[in-house]
Amino acid sequence: MSAELEVFDRLLEIALLIQEDLARSFAATDLTVSRTHLLWELNRLGPSTQNTLATALKVSPRNVTGLVDALEASGYVARPPHPRHRRALVVTLTDRGSQTMARMEHERSQIAAKLVADLDADQQEELRQGLDSIVTRLQGLVSPATASGRKRSA
């Protein structure tokens, strides 16, 4: 197998394994991947309208309605009306939602540390640079037209 394919295959395998690990960590809760993704974005963005979330998640507004319905029913979010726009709703993390996100952020740090535990600081830095290069290349592949204008969120 060529050297390029070896790198690519490992990236695919890592993607799969990370997903598996996430699914395992969800199993302890009543959350699904999509709902957790919404909570994660909400945590990042702060209180948001459903349309904002739909854009952030690259998903239809109708879909967000369903996800927020479920998250509201299980107590992770609330959606009081917008103070200055009675039609709009502002989706907000409840205490339970905030605590869950805090726990997940913590788990994420621990996993991140474990993954590179076999590498010294120099190796980690070179790895980061290699991955950075790949991210840039991939962004060019996925959206060639707007690649120059897109920036990863640092």
Add this chain to the structure above:
Amino acid sequence: MSAELEVFDRLLEIALLIQEDLARSFAATDLTVSRTHLLWELNRLGPSTQNTLATALKVSPRNVTGLVDALEASGYVARPPHPRHRRALVVTLTDRGSQTMARMEHERSQIAAKLVADLDADQQEELRQGLDSIVTRLQGLVSPATASGRKRSA
């Protein structure tokens, strides 16, 4: 942000971008991610029973029935009965299925090459080793009990 998190975040972003790129390449066909995954495994394993596919894809037999139904209807696979077991079916790639897989393998090679085009041979090799270390760590996280027994398919 810590160095560990930087590596982890890039891995997550790469996983997302690869998925996006795959979805884009499906858009030209009538295939979905799950159906393509089945075709891919079938291509790797050769003609297989549905139970074998269910195990390979880590999915229920009932689910495989649905996927194969759809792939048969669109002409990617056939399922003649097993020669020595009239109850069993042997799922097989049709010409269309084989050609599609050949094309996808080719695309995969090209993408793989593009991703690391900015790196010289030494950097590619170091990257591969770094990723290898991460794969091993992840396998340990995902299935701690059987980690020592599991081997990546080289």
Add this chain to the structure above:
DNA sequence: TATTGTTATACTCTATAACTATA
């Protein structure tokens, strides 16, 4: 008229349980 969200409808992926046919 434009924005925000919901109702209506439909398709895909997924699972478990019960069942049929075969070995």
Add this chain to the structure above:
DNA sequence: TATAGTTATAGAGTATAACAATA
């Protein structure tokens, strides 16, 4: 009894289109 697959049922994620409420 064990294996291979399907029918039945159900839940989750997703989409588009039509609609209502608000601005």
